[in-house]
Amino acid sequence: MDFRETLEQICKQVDGALAASVMGYDGIAVESVEMERPGNAEAEFNVQSAMVEYSSVFGQIRAAAEQVQAGEASEFSIRTEKLVAVGRALTPDHFVVIALAPEGNLGKARYTLRIRAGSIAAEL
Amino acid sequence: MDFRETLEQICKQVDGALAASVMGYDGIAVESVEMERPGNAEAEFNVQSAMVEYSSVFGQIRAAAEQVQAGEASEFSIRTEKLVAVGRALTPDHFVVIALAPEGNLGKARYTLRIRAGSIAAEL
Numbered sequence: 001m002d003f004r005e006t007l008e009q010i011c012k013q014v015d016g017a018l019a020a021s022v023m024g025y026d027g028i029a030v031e032s033v034e035m036e037r038p039g040n041a042e043a044e045f046n047v048q049s050a051m052v053e054y055s056s057v058f059g060q061i062r063a064a065a066e067q068v069q070a071g072e073a074s075e076f077s078i079r080t081e082k083l084v085a086v087g088r089a090l091t092p093d094h095f096v097v098i099a100l101a102p103e104g105n106l107g108k109a110r111y112t113l114r115i116r117a118g119s120i121a122a123e124l
Numbered sequence: 125m126d127f128r129e130t131l132e133q134i135c136k137q138v139d140g141a142l143a144a145s146v147m148g149y150d151g152i153a154v155e156s157v158e159m160e161r162p163g164n165a166e167a168e169f170n171v172q173s174a175m176v177e178y179s180s181v182f183g184q185i186r187a188a189a190e191q192v193q194a195g196e197a198s199e200f201s202i203r204t205e206k207l208v209a210v211g212r213a214l215t216p217d218h219f220v221v222i223a224l225a226p227e228g229n230l231g232k233a234r235y236t237l238r239i240r241a242g243s244i245a246a247e248l
Contacts, residue, residue, distance in 0.1 A: 046192065049192050050189075050192040050194050053188045053191055053192045054188060056188070057181070057184055057185050057188045060181055060184050061181050061202050064177045064178060064180070064181045065174075065202070065204040065207075067177055068170065068173050068174040068177045069206075070174050070204040070205070070206045070207045071204045071205025071206045071207070072204060072205050073202060073203070073204045074203050074204065074205070075201075075202075075203035076200065076201065076202050076203070077199075077200065077201045078185050078189070078197060078199075078200050079197070079198050079199035079200070080189040080194040080195045080196060080197045080198065081194065081195025081196050081198070082193075082194050082195045083189075083194045083195070107231065
């Protein structure tokens, strides 16, 4: 299965999903999908740029966790007014991230990434 | 009610809570409480230092969210092998954070911080 199909399935399984990506910690996406967004409430807001920016944050989280000997960082979530992002580590170089609308199902997003991470990582 | 009492109540309400702090984004704690930890599995691991380190990460998350116009960052969670940290913004300068054991109740931690944030913020 290619990443695009997997990411589309993930988005369809999670209420409120706006986009999903497999990304490097350098902010370069291996694959990204973006859902159609009804209305234009978020028209001025670029989900893809947000995920690129967050990739650097996730890199900093990993470094901080290593610094304090808390072990490997496996998952993060960030809630802002317009977006919830949930990321999960795949390999030392890559992670998968879902962007949700603020009212989206964060628990389902975390669950879905946890279930899918192994098979995505196996293809990286 | 002082912060210490509030933080202790929060820790008691959340299964697996190890510690809680009201902190500045500069990493300086206004108040911190740490629960007794059974056994010594995590003896080499300092929860307080982790929270100080994460305060800088949360600051970076806020900056990233501002950068991509995602609105104000209100909440974050970071899962590592030994620790789950859940933070919630209180004021432009302060946030509250709970550190949990990996098997702790993340959903309850988020809920409890959301419910308590207003009254803690009012005293800052």
